[in-house]
Amino acid sequence: MSTEQRVLDVVLSFAEDDTLPDLLRHVVESACDLIEAPYGALAVVNGHRELLEFTAQDGQAHITSGDPRSIGVADFLGATIKVHDETFGNLFLAGKAEFTDRDRDVLTALATAAGSAIEHIDRYEKTRKREVWLRAAAVVTTKLLMGTKGREALYLVAKTARRTAHANFAAVVLPDHNGDLVIEVTDGGSYDAEGMRVPREGTVSYRVYESGEAECHDEGTVPTVPGPCAVVPLAVGDRTIGVVIVARPVGEPSFDDPELIEAFAAQAALVLEFTRAQGDTERLAVLEERDRIARDLHDLVIQRLFGLGLGLQGLTGMSTNPQLTERISGFVEEVDHTIREIRRTIFSLQEPPSGSTSLRGQLLNAVYESARLLGFEPNVSLEGPLDTVVPDQLRPDLLATLREALTNVVRHARAMHVAVAVSVNRTMTRLELVVKDDGRGLPLADDSGGVPHHAGGLANMAARARRHHGDCVVDSIPGAGVSIIWFVPLVLQEARWR
Secondary structure: OHHHHHHHHHHHHHHHOOOOHHHHHHHHHHHHHHOOEEEEEEEEOOOOOEEEEEOOOOOOOOOOOHHHHHHHOOEEEEEEEOOOEEEEEEEEEEEOOOOHHHHHHHHHHHHHHHHHHHHHHHHHHHHHHHHHHHHHHHHEEEEHHHOOOHHHHHHHHHHHHHOOOOOOOEEEEOOOOOOOOOEEEEEEEOOOOOEEEEEOOOHHHHHHHHHHEEEEEEEEEEEEEEOEEEEEEEEOOEEEEEEEEEOOOOOOOOOHHHHHHHHHHHHHHHHHHHHHHHHHHHHHHHHHHHHHHHHHHHHHHHHHHHHHHHHHHHHHOOOHHHHHHHHHHHHHHHHHHHHHHHHHHHHHOOOOOOOOOOOOHHHHHHHHHHHHHHHOOOOEEOOOOOOHHHOOOHHHHHHHHHHHHHHHHHHHHHOEEEEEEEEOOOOOOOOEEEEEOOOOOOOEEOOOOEEOOOOOOHHHHHHHHOOOEEEEEEEOOOOOOOEEEEEEHHHHHHHOOO
């Protein structure tokens, strides 16, 4: 068989190799065989500076680390292997007494064919990796859409990223309510980093989070990750909601496909945001339904029960039968008890799902506590976005003022009716508390010429209002009750605590 035919057969056989290591060994072995050189080597010009050697004596190919010039021979024949118009490596032969021009042509042909075969394998490998990452993204998407939520969803993202990237460690890092990055979940690795805060200065995670651009680093570059790592953003459009970290042990290859990991993270981020928004929508629907039920109970059921109770009370004056009057009074008490139970139900319906007490709930609680001492329940009106507009710093003084006003009614007023109204106006610039009773009114000071006495609790209410740039107005008519109007400006309040 002629040399040309042998070279053609070898070139065609390169297409049978499925992996890059097999192809490189095949190239070195074929070059040594065709040119009859006892020693061959292929130096790959990449980050590892690998040197793939083949010797005819032992018939074995092996990989060592080092510079291609470490072959240690003076007379050798070489040819450059190019892939995508860039140098991939250099093919060397040595140990032959004399290399001819024909040997040089054969080696050049093998190097050119090897470059084409390597390019084909590179495209195939990229396509395969892309399919693997697409399948991983599809699996995560399906599981998240089928109901995987919360931390379990984050674990799923980290675990899938680690396995698909052939890494030994993965983490999902998200910002907390202060904007500080925190390692939410981890998968793999030999240490527990969950809950750790990421320093702002000089960290790859913060750089990627702020820039939205993925970064890959070799081993030893990132202090907390000794091996090679890739840090990619969890991005939804132009907004970055976190980062994903994948890392390999020391000595493992670097990540050469950050765009695939980034595409996976973008898909995962999109689905995470969708499921979070879906959960918010479901919770909002539940809250709206609970609010509707609470309104119906208050506006329809309680009002009808009030009417029923008043009607029964009217019957007691029309009856001359003591037993019948007693039974009707018992029914009135049952109606009052039912109204109290319904109000407690309304209170529970207006509580947030988290279990923390809302401002509305705290106000109702304060009113219901006073009902036991008053002997009746005050009328309550709560208007406006109290839970969302009133700052947390203002709420203790509002509640303290309400309790003190009701306590004064219990101690001094001898009232039969009390009305409590807490409201935020439509422009959301003023919070107002009004407490009215039909009691005796404020006592008059002997030395004030008939001016109501404002000492003690009323002075405390006024001081609390002025603390927030507000005021407290008290109107008293002897024998006709007291009206307390306590108000603060919300705009100044917001600016003060900003």
